[in-house]
Amino acid sequence: MTHIHSDLQRFNPVTVIGAGTIGLSWATLFLAHGLTVRLFDPRTDLQEVVDQHFKSIGSTLSLLGLPENGFELRLSIGDDLQQAITGAAVIQENGPEKLELKQQLFTDIESYINPHTLLLSSSSTIPASDISASMKDKSRMLIGHPFNPPLVMPLVEVVPGKFTSNEAVEDALLFYKALGKAPQLIRKEVFGFVANRLQFAMLREAMYLVDEGVVKMEDVDEIVKDSIGLRWAASGPMLGMHLGGGHGGMEAFMRHLGSTMEKSWAAQGNLMMNEEVISRLATKSRESYNHKTIDEHAQIRDQKQMAILKVRD
Ligand SMILES: NC(=O)c1ccc[n+]([C@@H]2O[C@H](COP(=O)([O-])OP(=O)(O)OC[C@H]3O[C@@H](n4cnc5c(N)ncnc54)[C@H](O)[C@@H]3O)[C@@H](O)[C@H]2O)c1
Incomplete structure (x- = not known):
């Protein structure tokens, strides 16, 4: 038992x-x-x-x-x-x-x-x-x-x-x-709580960049896995930012890169989930991922996720 x-x-x-x-x-x-x-x-x-x-x-x-x-x-x-x-x-x-x-x-x-x-x-x-x-x-x-x-x-x-x-x-x-x-x-009730708000903020920009033809859908995955995903799995975004400022920490990061971040925010897309966008991105997703079934992709993802889980603290 x-x-x-x-x-x-x-x-x-x-x-x-x-x-x-x-x-x-x-x-x-x-x-x-x-x-x-x-x-x-x-x-x-x-x-x-x-x-x-x-x-x-x-x-x-x-x-x-x-x-x-x-x-x-x-x-x-x-x-x-x-x-x-x-x-x-x-x-x-x-x-x-x-x-x-x-x-x-x-x-x-x-x-x-x-x-x-x-x-x-x-x-x-x-x-x-x-x-x-x-x-x-x-x-x-x-x-x-x-x-x-x-x-x-x-x-x-x-x-x-x-x-x-x-x-x-x-x-x-x-x-x-x-x-x-x-x-x-979570200390205050806000729509979407925290994890999804963060996730959706990044997905909006990822979908915008793909829709604009800046990057292929599957290449966004590689870019994130090889950079932000790896770093954030180890430190999280905020400590990652603190460390990005060198010995001056978060404050140095914001003073150094704050205006660049503001320019980047201003340049970001404001994609809406209308029929045209959904249909364009759905077509691109089929081109990128249809070489395997959803179940095959999910199985590979689950195995990798569990391997990562085993080594994280
Ligand atoms: N899917 C996700 O990624 C995810 C992640 C976290 C939280 N959630 C939340 O979990 C909840 C369920 O999401 P899901 O993805 O499992 O949805 P789902 O559609 O897969 O499952 C919903 C289930 O509720 C049943 N249902 C319908 N009417 C009902 C009723 N009156 N009483 C009880 N059950 C009823 C349906 O038959 C169905 O089996 C939602 O509130 C969703 O926001 C979803």
Whole structure:
């Protein structure tokens, strides 16, 4: 039987709401750490989707050094929300990214839980204060936003709402740490939180440069992997900047390169996601990547990511 970390005992069982990309990955992580999981999703092909997922996830679990077997006895699936939720210590919600749907889900959830249940949403953009708006008790609800796939990626952005209690924040941090994740407390509710805001800022410029014909799509990947990606995986962008200033640190960097950065910001593109742009970039992506299937690319990426994870601190 899989051993449960002592810090995880009081977070058992977990209800996972939504069995899409993120929900299935969370469910796998929870099961691999010995937790009992109830998986809720109204989709009619739920059993099929779950079977397919667990058939293909074994090699990733083994690369992560996590157990691959014995999950069936601790996993139940279904489309009855009350049954899935009653008695849960933690709920990790992964339904579609729609405010009204999440608001309704959490008001429904509230009628079946005990007051100590920790209520987490994987939402990528919607603040907990908005999701919990019509709940009677908002104190145990907050965002636990993973980077896809949560089974592999260390980061979870923990974002409390205006009414989230300190105790719930501490519990969320403890829960994710005990699962081997690297939770980060985000100190203000902003749209898109932090990781995606940073990622999307850079993607906007990358897409603009490709659209303008400055660089080929696949060459952007090589440029980033051979420079920024490598540096940032080791130091992060801010320490990277501090070190870029030599012994004068961040201040020297800003005094030396600040005006150049401003010129570069002014020159950057402001791409909009309209039909023409989407169709031009989609064509370029097929030219760049169609020599392998999505699954083949994903498998190579996963292997490389896990090799990098093994050597980072
Ligand atoms: N995909 C990502 O990269 C990513 C990363 C981090 C966070 N997120 C967030 O995770 C959440 C789920 O995203 P996803 O990519 O897994 O989406 P997805 O479309 O793959 O899965 C959503 C699932 O929710 C189910 N669903 C539909 N209505 C529901 C309801 N009323 N109650 C419960 N489940 C319902 C669907 O059947 C589907 O299985 C979103 O809030 C998203 O913002 C996504």
